[in-house]
Structure formats: C-alpha cells, structure tokens
Amino acid sequence: MSIGNSPEDDRPSEDSAPRADDGPSIGRALQQARIAAGLTVDEVSQSTRVRGPIVHAIEADDFSRCGGDVYARGHIRTLARAVGLDPAPLLEQYGAEHGEPAAPTPATPLFEAERIRSEPRRPNWTAAMVAAIVAVIAFVGYTVVSGGDDDGGKQQAAEGATPATSKPATKPSPGKKPVDPKPDPSDSAIAAAPQDKVTVKLNASDGRSWISAKDHNGRTMFDGVLERGQSKTFQDSTKIDLVLGDAGAIQLYVNGKQIADEFQPGQVERLTYTKGDPEVG
Missing domain, CATH: 2.60.40 (Immunoglobulin-like)
Structure with a gap:
C-alpha cells in the first residue's frame, strides 16, 4: 500500500513501450512469475520493500520511476528473486534494451550509486596491523607499570646488592580472586x-x-x-x-x-x- 501518493502516481508512465520481439518483456516475465507464485503486488511490495506503484510500473516495462539505471537494475534483481526467477537473464535483457551501465565519473548525482571497485574486496590489513601495534604498545605499558618494582629488584641484584634487599614476588591471597585484565584498547x-x-x-x-x-x-x-x-x-x-x-x-x-x-x-x-x-x- 502506498502512502502519500495520488492515484496518478500509481499508474505506470506512458513512456513505456512494448517489446517488438517474440519473447516476453522484462515486466511481463516478472508479472507472469508473480501470478504463477500466487502473489499479489502488495505482498511482493511488502517482502521486497519496493513501493507498489514502482512494482506496477516495472511490470508495465516502465523503468522511469526507479530513480536511475542503477536502481532499476537493483529493483529487477530484487523482484526476480521474490517471485522465483533468475535475475541474470533479465538484467542481460535490460542491458541489451537500455545499454550497459556507464563507467564511473568523478561526480555523480546525489541518488546514483558509483561503481567504485572492479575487483573483490580484500581484507583490511592496514587496520589489522594498526590494531596489533596498539595492542603491543598497551601490553608493554601495562608490563612496565605493573612490573616496575620487580625490575628494580633485578637491577639491584645485578649491581652486587645482596639478594635479601630485593623484594620477594608477591603471591595472590587464597581468598582473593584475580583481577580481570583490562580490555584490549584495540577492540572497537x-x-x-x-x-x-x-x-x-x-x-x-x-x-x-x-x-x-x-x-x-x-x-x-x-x-x-x-x-x-x-x-x-x-x-x-x-x-x-x-x-x-x-x-x-x-x-x-x-x-x-x-x-x-x-x-x-x-x-x-x-x-x-x-x-x-x-x-x-
């Protein structure tokens, strides 16, 4: 159900044109698959979050209401999956009829998505290295602060002082629970x-x-x-x-x-x- 739209908004644009070849159009294929699956436009809209008027327009092969070529391809992919179709042939057909996506440019409109990457995402090793370095620095600092007295005793023994002057290592009392270590500062x-x-x-x-x-x-x-x-x-x-x-x-x-x-x-x-x-x- 569409909220805040006039009845004219629910009608597909008159700019859409039927296909001239023998095969079904993209919109017709989606509509036939939806009917075969026993789904209404409202049910498809609720499951895909694509507004009902846009679903009607796409089934009438009107892609002008999608907000751009990238969004039109995204809607086709989403609707095809919702009605049990393979989106790849429909996207290939869309590209043949409307042209392939344009190469990314330095500046794009506000609601158009850019194609930033052409290769699969790789692990962010830089962030992992920074986190590891921070963890090491924190551990060294904690060791220096907590073990300063022990280091002083070792240095005094190395300079010739009698072992009796060094502090014995303290042992935790049987009734006391060990203090939980501080969380790693590298954690997000x-x-x-x-x-x-x-x-x-x-x-x-x-x-x-x-x-x-x-x-x-x-x-x-x-x-x-x-x-x-x-x-x-x-x-x-x-x-x-x-x-x-x-x-x-x-x-x-x-x-x-x-x-x-x-x-x-x-x-x-x-x-x-x-x-x-x-x-x-």
Whole structure:
C-alpha cells in the first residue's frame, strides 16, 4: 500500500513501450512469475520493500520511476528473486534494451550509486596491523607499570646488592580472586554495544554511497551520502531499517559484529537488523 501518493502516481508512465520481439518483456516475465507464485503486488511490495506503484510500473516495462539505471537494475534483481526467477537473464535483457551501465565519473548525482571497485574486496590489513601495534604498545605499558618494582629488584641484584634487599614476588591471597585484565584498547568501541538495543555502524571504507536509516517507528535517522572514509553509527531499542545505494562500498557492523557480505559494487540493498546476533530481517 502506498502512502502519500495520488492515484496518478500509481499508474505506470506512458513512456513505456512494448517489446517488438517474440519473447516476453522484462515486466511481463516478472508479472507472469508473480501470478504463477500466487502473489499479489502488495505482498511482493511488502517482502521486497519496493513501493507498489514502482512494482506496477516495472511490470508495465516502465523503468522511469526507479530513480536511475542503477536502481532499476537493483529493483529487477530484487523482484526476480521474490517471485522465483533468475535475475541474470533479465538484467542481460535490460542491458541489451537500455545499454550497459556507464563507467564511473568523478561526480555523480546525489541518488546514483558509483561503481567504485572492479575487483573483490580484500581484507583490511592496514587496520589489522594498526590494531596489533596498539595492542603491543598497551601490553608493554601495562608490563612496565605493573612490573616496575620487580625490575628494580633485578637491577639491584645485578649491581652486587645482596639478594635479601630485593623484594620477594608477591603471591595472590587464597581468598582473593584475580583481577580481570583490562580490555584490549584495540577492540572497537562498537563491540561494547548494549544487548538491550540494536546498534548499526556503517563505514564507507571502499567508496562513497547514499544511505538511508530508519528506526522502528519508520522515522528517518539519516538520509544522505556517506563519503569515502566516513562512518555513521545508529542505535534503536527495537530495529533499524537500512537502504544502501552502493552496498559494495560499505563495511557493516551490527551489535558489535562485522557482517561478512558478498555485495557487489553498485548493488542496492535493503536490510533490517534487530537485537541479538545480527541477522537480516
């Protein structure tokens, strides 16, 4: 059900044209698969989060309402999976009819996703090395502070002092519990996310991407572009809904855990996360 749209918005654009060849068009193939699956447009809209008017328009081969070529491909892929079709032939057909995606340019419109990478994501070894160095420095500092007296005793014995002048090593009392070691300062701050809330962190490590975040009431928490190197953290008591314009450019952390994804550059993803172990809603 579409909220805030006039009846004219629910009708497909008149610019769409039927296919001239013998095979079914993209929209017709999606419509036939949806009907064969026993699904209504509203049911497909709810499961894919693609608005009903856009579903109607795509089934009529009108892609002008998708908001751009990248979003049109993302909608085709999402709808095809929802009705049990292989999206690859439909995307190939779309490319033959509308042209292949243009190469990335230095500046793009606000709501168009860029193709930043052409090769698979690799582990962020730089961040891992920095974390390891910080951990080593913290361990050395802790050792120097806590073991200063013992070092002094060893130095005095080396200079010829009698062993009786050095401090004996203290042993923990039988009734006392050992003090828990301090947490490694290299741990990410998001690892301490509260268990009674859902916490999502987005890091644009591989490029810039348009993102949208909403809380469990549907209120917008953020809607805009995350530039390369920037990060955003969102928190809600129940759930957080995300839309990633270029999911391949984003590193995602949910409730203190990094989400291992296979998102491709330029891929549009709609995700929902709740409390506990991160699972896509």
